[in-house]
Amino acid sequence: MQFRDQGPQNAQPSREERFVAGILKLCTENKGAAARLRRADNPTTEYQSWEVLAGYGIDLEKEYERLPYACVAAAIAKSKAERNGSLKLGQAIGACYENGNASDQAKARLRRLLACDDVAELCRILRPLFSLIDSRVSQGLDYVRLLKQLRQFGFNAQQIKAQWAQEFYGRSEPGEEGQP
Numbered sequence: 001m002q003f004r005d006q007g008p009q010n011a012q013p014s015r016e017e018r019f020v021a022g023i024l025k026l027c028t029e030n031k032g033a034a035a036r037l038r039r040a041d042n043p044t045t046e047y048q049s050w051e052v053l054a055g056y057g058i059d060l061e062k063e064y065e066r067l068p069y070a071c072v073a074a075a076i077a078k079s080k081a082e083r084n085g086s087l088k089l090g091q092a093i094g095a096c097y098e099n100g101n102a103s104d105q106a107k108a109r110l111r112r113l114l115a116c117d118d119v120a121e122l123c124r125i126l127r128p129l130f131s132l133i134d135s136r137v138s139q140g141l142d143y144v145r146l147l148k149q150l151r152q153f154g155f156n157a158q159q160i161k162a163q164w165a166q167e168f169y170g171r172s173e174p175g176e177e178g179q180p
Contacts (some may be wrong), residue, residue: 002004003143004141013027014148015145016055016129016144016147017055017115017144019072019073019147020072020076020084020143020144021067021074021084022056022075023037023052023072023073023077024081024082024083024084026052027076027077027080027081028082029150030144034077035054035077036048036049036051036052036128037049037052037073037074037076037116038074038076038077039073039074040070040073040074040077040131041051041070041071041075041123041126041127042074042127047071049073049074052073053066053069053070054075056069063120064119064154065120065151067119067120067123067150068123068139068147068150068151069147070123071126071127071150072143072147072150073172074127075092075126075130075134075141075143075146076143078095078096078130078134079130079134079140079141081143083140083142083143083152084142084143084144085139085140085142085143086139086140086142087139087142088141088142088145088167089113089138089139089141089146089149089164089167090110090163090164090165090166090168090169090170091166091167092133092137092139092141093106093109093110093113093129093133093168094106094134095134095136095137095138095139096109096133096136096170097176101168101169102104106168109129109132110164110168112125113125113126113129113161113164114161114164114165115156116153116157118153118154119153121149122153123150124152125169149163149164
């Protein structure tokens with residue numbers, strides 16, 4: 001009988017980790033692909049990203065599966081990020097404003113995000129929010145965490161919304177920084 005070591009050194013990267021790493025690499029190496037991915041969050045031009053998305057095994061016919069990947073791919077391509085960041089979405093919204101999470105504008109942005117009912121609406125609301133974050137916050141977003149949240153949104157929206165609110169309002173406990 002063989003025993004397999006289940007330690008972290010043998011852990012395979014998740015689908016989301018492979019996707020984000022692949023998109024980051026593609027955007028730095030292929031400017032044409034990066035340009036097509038920048039249009040992935042626009043319903044009119046989203047089809048230009050389908051070749052890349054299909055290459056990752058994403059079912060293009062299922063909107064709830066396709067939109068999270070297209071949204072994150074567009075955000076990565078537009079940000080010109082070179083690696084995955086560590087900033088959570090709720091923290092990033094607060095970081096856009098001088099008063100942080102005490103800002104009425106930041107609270108309004110969060111409330112609008114929390115009012116979303118489905119993945120399609122959520123991805124539409126995130127589009128301008130990513131532009132705001134990219135223009136005002138120097139720290140990179142944790143795209144892997146965000147993609148996982150977007151993929152789960154259709155199945156567990158309340159939990160994902162609670163995570164974003166906690167990230168926005170909450171204070172991290174010591175040693176909690178790296179946890180999803």
